[in-house]
Amino acid sequence: MRPLHARYPFFAAAREAVESADVAIATLVAEDAPAVERGVERVERALMEGTVEPDPGEAYPRETKTELLSYPISRIIVSLVETPAAVDKYARAEADTSYERMLADFDAGDDDVHGEARASLDDFLREFDLDGAVRAESNRNRNSRRAPDNYWVDVGPYLTYSDTDWGADWRLVNRSLADGAVRVTREELSELLREAVRRRVAEGLPFAVRGSDAGDRLADALKPHVERLRNLLSDRGAVNVVYVDAVDPDHFPPCVEALLARAREGESLPNEAAFALAAFLVGVGLDPDEVGGVVGDETAEALQKRATVLADSSGSQYAPPTCETMQAYDLCVNRDDRCDTIKHPMNYFETATNDADADAADEAAD
Ligand code: SF4
Incomplete structure (x- = not known):
């Protein structure tokens, strides 16, 4: 070798x-x-x-x-x-x-x-x-x-x-x-x-690992690593990009606000936290440059790079972690009433945005 x-x-x-x-x-x-x-x-x-x-x-x-x-x-x-x-x-x-x-x-x-x-x-x-x-x-x-x-x-x-x-x-x-x-x-x-x-x-990826005794043993031995990676990706399919006219950070869920605050203070976020934040921001439709802008100068470069990896043009983005995964990584913090009604931080953002739009329409009608 x-x-x-x-x-x-x-x-x-x-x-x-x-x-x-x-x-x-x-x-x-x-x-x-x-x-x-x-x-x-x-x-x-x-x-x-x-x-x-x-x-x-x-x-x-x-x-x-x-x-x-x-x-x-x-x-x-x-x-x-x-x-x-x-x-x-x-x-x-x-x-x-x-x-x-x-x-x-x-x-x-x-x-x-x-x-x-x-x-x-x-x-x-x-x-x-x-x-x-x-x-x-x-x-x-x-x-x-x-x-x-x-x-x-x-x-x-x-x-x-x-x-x-x-x-x-x-x-x-x-x-x-x-x-x-x-x-x-x-x-x-x-x-x-x-x-x-x-x-x-x-070439040749992915290939079937299971299917034989030896393959099954190998897959079983690697299972903890594979499970951890799967949880990290939290991907159960295509990303659910939420389309809204304008992204208003006031509608971000408390967990994302907390991660943003940590990033803005210059903290180097652990892998799971940085992934959750970048995937959420890409998921609400921000492009990598905008992600850097939302986070602030300190950590913009690292997060921007991560967002670029997540948001490539091939459409193969990762979904942001679910609330369940966020809880597993101790990233579910400062829950509020809306959190009891949703299972995904993206749903939180979507319903908060829709409610704010409805309120604005009501006010305009009065
Ligand atoms: S319940 Fe979900 S949206 Fe609310 S803080 Fe926890 S992870 Fe975030």
């Missing part, structure tokens, strides 16, 4: 390294090995924060083996979570993390001390069978040792890995075309590779 495999565990060579290591995932799970904890963290950070990087707050060294083995474990976990948005969010987070790493790797110099863990652009192109489909444009300055700024990508792979949803710039009519190839910048080539990674990670 090489450090490179741990950094890019979706590479074919990494998979082979896991297979040839003769390590039974079931044994790791039964022994609650560090790779299991890291696998759980991998999924949790992917779903909650859009990254699979280890928590920076836990600055302990991670072994190559732990890091690499956590990848197949995280795939099992994400399959067991059985939440509609989970696979998509997980694959995007793996791809986004890999994208950051590849940008750093491609820019690293030859004398880089971490060279063994780094992948080159050629490594990536070979990995995705693109080595014959991508050609570097020579630098104008022939003596320059800098990596080329532009590349030519054959139209087929370009169309396969680009998406017109990324913006008009990606449409073929707006690109330079020559000899069946499209001109892209170095950054754009990396974005195409990020999409290739996302597809590779999503």
Whole structure:
């Protein structure tokens, strides 16, 4: 197992390294090995924060083996979570993390001390069978040792890995075309590779874990982790976005007001609390920028990032936690009379808004 495999565990060579290591995932799970904890963290950070990087707050060294083995474990976990948005969010987070790493790797110099863990652009192109489909444009300055700024990508792979949803710039009519190839910048080539990674990670997910004695035992052993992640997501289907003409924070339920107050005071909210707050604000229809505005400067950036993960354009948002889940996490505070009539903070907001609208209409009629 090489450090490179741990950094890019979706590479074919990494998979082979896991297979040839003769390590039974079931044994790791039964022994609650560090790779299991890291696998759980991998999924949790992917779903909650859009990254699979280890928590920076836990600055302990991670072994190559732990890091690499956590990848197949995280795939099992994400399959067991059985939440509609989970696979998509997980694959995007793996791809986004890999994208950051590849940008750093491609820019690293030859004398880089971490060279063994780094992948080159050629490594990536070979990995995705693109080595014959991508050609570097020579630098104008022939003596320059800098990596080329532009590349030519054959139209087929370009169309396969680009998406017109990324913006008009990606449409073929707006690109330079020559000899069946499209001109892209170095950054754009990396974005195409990020999409290739996302597809590779999503391939085959979710898969059936249960169905055999061994699979059932594995699923049972991972159940506490899976249940916790499910509760965290509190997702029982598509998000229930409440559509109102204008979002009035006066109609937020007391639990959300309390979380807002904590965030505004600069408290770094625990995962469940930050998720509940961001999911609620996205659920009432605020976009990530507006979420930052409601919370205030102190924590705006962190919560905005989280809201961006939750509110992606694919429509695979998470529902905010129910009152029951909020109670389980001690986040149900300052209950009032309306709380006795609803089961979800979104219902609280919806009925409070409707009642206020009705009162305003009555007043106007008087
Ligand atoms: S009952 Fe529901 S809406 Fe009311 S404070 Fe508790 S979690 Fe919030």
